[in-house]
Amino acid sequence: MKTALRFALPFCLLASTTTLASAQQQCGGDLAPFLAGVKAEAVAAGTQAEAVDKALAGAAIDQKVLSRDRAQGVFRQTFLEFSQRTVSQARLDIGKKKIKEYADTFGRAEQEFGVPAGVIAAFWAMETDFGAVQGDFNTRNALVTLAHDCRRPELFRPQLIALTKMVEHGDLDPATNTGAWAGEIGQVQMLPKDIIEFGVDGDANGHIDVKKSSPDAILTAAKFIQHLGFKRGEPWIQEVTIPDNLPFERSGLGGTMTAGEWFKLGVAPRDGNTGFQNLQVSLVLPQGRKGPAFITYPNFNIYLEWNQSFIYTTSAAYFATRLAGAPPYQKGNPEPGLDTEQMKVVQTKLEGLGHDVGKIDGILGSGTRAAIQKEQQRLGLVPDGWPTAAFLNAL
Incomplete structure (x- = not known):
């Protein structure tokens, strides 16, 4: 998925009155004075004036970006519909080939950042089909448009400032670089601030290019996932079978029971691994008690940081387990939902x-x-x- 799904989280952020008032003063109006303000802020943040001029030269408002922004919605598909479409056998086959092709890079990612290959490869697949579909919006114009728009300038203006720093580093050509409509760049669709902070030069060529360099994208994603709180050696999601007589009122995200407590009630991991009984988990039932069932461990929280769509995150986490060798989930026989x-x-x-x-x-x-x-x-x-x-x- 190359769309800006991670923006489901910032949509819900409530900035302070002071922050919002300040942001409102820096958005809207004529484009020229707005860009002048961006330049002043970028220079104050340490970017050379010449680099800022290069980054902003020819900047324009993209109405297609605004249309996408206004139309953005969360998935209306069920978990079974979405996961079976995105976690396809073809993607699984390609993912395993990519893990083998970049075995040294994935090995370094796990050694240095504690993130398994499957976790990274699943995001890589779902965001851009392993780099094949990265988006065709001019990144600079997308960020100018969304920072100038007064709906969420506090989110996008800092990303525009970070883009000027990428231009200064020689890691981005503002005239030609393309990506997602919301400014995300590269094979795992990351924002400029995250690339600046967590970028890794995986191919050691002196530049961080998450768009063209798979090693750069893989290691940058690994470092970012580590930053989100991924704990080395711990699971993230595990398919389970469940009995009929559970305290289902305690299911759902934000659970307050340990894995061991659920196991004692008859919840049984399909892979037989009960080695993390003391971790607090959630029992998640994407389509109710008659459909697929999973317990999510603390590492699942990184998926919610990446994207707050429950269907996307559960599918991405399941995808990662399949790449790690887990079997397909049991579909069950869920009751029909509502339109x-x-x-x-x-x-x-x-x-x-x-x-x-x-x-x-x-x-x-x-x-x-x-x-x-x-x-x-x-x-x-x-x-x-x-x-x-x-x-x-x-x-």
Whole structure:
């Protein structure tokens, strides 16, 4: 996936009143004075004036970027639909070939940063199909557009400043560099600030080029994932089988039970590995108790930092286990879910009952899932967080 999925997190950030007021003063209006302000800030941050001039020369607002930004939405597909499309056999085969082709680089990534090959390769596949589809938006113009737009300048202006530093380093040509509509660059779709801070020259040619150099992209991703909190030697997600008589109200992200406590209740890892019993985990049921079931370990949090879409993160984590040798998950026989309009009705009813579900958009996000669980329990239904027609009728 080359789209700017990681921006699901910043969409939800609430800046302080002071920060927002300051950001608002630095956005909108005529482009020329806006760019002059960007130049002043970049020079104050240490970028040479000549490099800033080169970075901003010919900058323009891209209306297609604004259209993408306004239309961005979270996945409406189910986990089974999305994961079976993205974790295809063809991608798995290519991923294994890439891991073998860049064995030395992946080995270095695990030795230096503690991140296994499968974790990196899964992101590499899902973001750009291993570098094949990196986006065709001019990166400089995308960031100028989004920093100038007054919707989220506090997010994009720092990325534009970081881009000027990349130009100064000779790592980016502002006139020709392309990427995702939201300014993400390269084979694993990273933002300029992250590239500046975590970039690794994997091929030792004196430049960090996450767009053309696979070793640079792999090691930069590894260092970034380590920064997000990935713990060496620990699992991230594990498929399990579950009995019918669980305390399903304790399932869902943000769990408060250890793996060992779930195992004692009959939750059984399909791979037989029960070696991390003391770690606090979550039992996640993407399509309810009758569909696939997983426990997520603390390392799963890095996926939520990368992208807050539950469907994307669970699929990416599962993909990584497949590259590490895990078998395909058991599909189960989940009950049919609700369509978008039915989900909007559910969200409206939940909101009327005092639950915070965010925007009424027909999307089964984490807030909606949590509210559904609470109402399922109140109504005497199994609280597995999966909305069905029976739940809608009961509600």
